[in-house]
Amino acid sequence: MKAYEKDNSVILEEVADFDPKHIFECGQCFRWNKNEDGSFTGVAYGKILNIKKEGNKIYLNNTNLEDFNSIWFNYFDLGTNYTQIKNNLKNMDDYLLKATEFGWGIRILRQNGWEMLISFIISSNNRIPMIQRAIENLSKKYGKYLGEYKGKKYYAFPTPEELSKASQEEIRACQTGFRDKYIKSTTDRVIEENDDVTEYINLDTQTCVKELTKFNGVGPKVADCIALFGMRKYDTFPVDIWVKRVMQEFYVNEDMSLPKIRAYAINKFGDLSGFAQQYLFYYARELGIGR
DNA sequence: CACCAGGCACCTA
DNA sequence: TAGGTGCATGGT
Numbered sequence: 001m002k003a004y005e006k007d008n009s010v011i012l013e014e015v016a017d018f019d020p021k022h023i024f025e026c027g028q029c030f031r032w033n034k035n036e037d038g039s040f041t042g043v044a045y046g047k048i049l050n051i052k053k054e055g056n057k058i059y060l061n062n063t064n065l066e067d068f069n070s071i072w073f074n075y076f077d078l079g080t081n082y083t084q085i086k087n088n089l090k091n092m093d094d095y096l097l098k099a100t101e102f103g104w105g106i107r108i109l110r111q112n113g114w115e116m117l118i119s120f121i122i123s124s125n126n127r128i129p130m131i132q133r134a135i136e137n138l139s140k141k142y143g144k145y146l147g148e149y150k151g152k153k154y155y156a157f158p159t160p161e162e163l164s165k166a167s168q169e170e171i172r173a174c175q176t177g178f179r180d181k182y183i184k185s186t187t188d189r190v191i192e193e194n195d196d197v198t199e200y201i202n203l204d205t206q207t208c209v210k211e212l213t214k215f216n217g218v219g220p221k222v223a224d225c226i227a228l229f230g231m232r233k234y235d236t237f238p239v240d241i242w243v244k245r246v247m248q249e250f251y252v253n254e255d256m257s258l259p260k261i262r263a264y265a266i267n268k269f270g271d272l273s274g275f276a277q278q279y280l281f282y283y284a285r286e287l288g289i290g291r
Numbered sequence: 292c293a294c295c296a297g298g299c300a301c302c303t304a
Numbered sequence: 305t306a307g308g309t310g311c312a313t314g315g316t
Binding site for chain 1: 305306307310312314315
């Protein structure tokens with residue numbers, strides 16, 4: 001991979017396994033929006049970025065090499081060889097062969113653990129557009145103003161301190177629905193116990209998931225998502241409605257319980273469980289498998 | 292207009 | 305331990 005700076009952009013050449021649409025629409029993130037020109041604009045780690053693929057070049061606009069090296073290289077997991085991950089998955093069975101070819105450009109973003117905690121609490125029994133809206137509203141009201149990009153204002157996801165200033169009613173007003181009390185409870189707990197959840201990245205997977213489920217509003221599925229997307233626990237397998245459908249379609253019986261599907265998958269996919277989950281989720285949701 | 296969404300907490304048996 | 309139900313909100 002080559003990376004060089006030009007006109008407030010960083011241009012990447014010879015990047016394998018990278019497609020913005022696959023990355024941003026595979027369900028792992030909620031703050032990236034598609035523009036009319038096909039590019040995506042989003043906020044992560046307090047920075048506004050626009051990203052676009054043209055031919056075999058990736059254009060990261062509104063940034064520089066310094067931020068690329070300190071933030072975006074890690075955020076997009078560019079140090080990981082996804083060709084190898086996909087090859088390992090492809091050899092497991094024909095379903096993964098198809099799913100990895102379909103979502104060939106997926107990368108699991110290295111997102112902030114705190115942001116994932118609140119975001120996936122909001123995700124429960126919710127729809128992706130509504131999750132995005134609620135997170136946007138919370139950021140707009142309680143997050144730091146970052147500036148304008150192409151005429152639109154952008155805000156960072158609120159820190160625990162910032163979010164703790166919101167009452168339950170104010171959180172509800174951000175379209176969080178019945179999850180308002182979970183967000184309030186979780187934020188209060190983090191503040192009271194001075195608990196830096198981003199440090200959970202240092203825990204082993206089982207402990208990490210167990211610790212996360214102590215928060216109100218965090219059950220098995222939400223904890224798995226936070227662990228996978230915010231804490232780099234790749235040997236876990238979040239089972240949501242779509243993953244349940246695709247697993248039942250391809251691998252297990254209709255009556256298998258969610259915990260058993262999870263255990264089955266982790267046993268089958270091992271350290272690559274989280275990657276398998278993303279390829280399968282994207283494949284199932286885009287094609288409407290099992291719906 | 293029912294029905295459902297990247298589930299969870301809570302209740303019952 | 306396992307299984308059923310209510311839940312805010314808005315799209316189909």
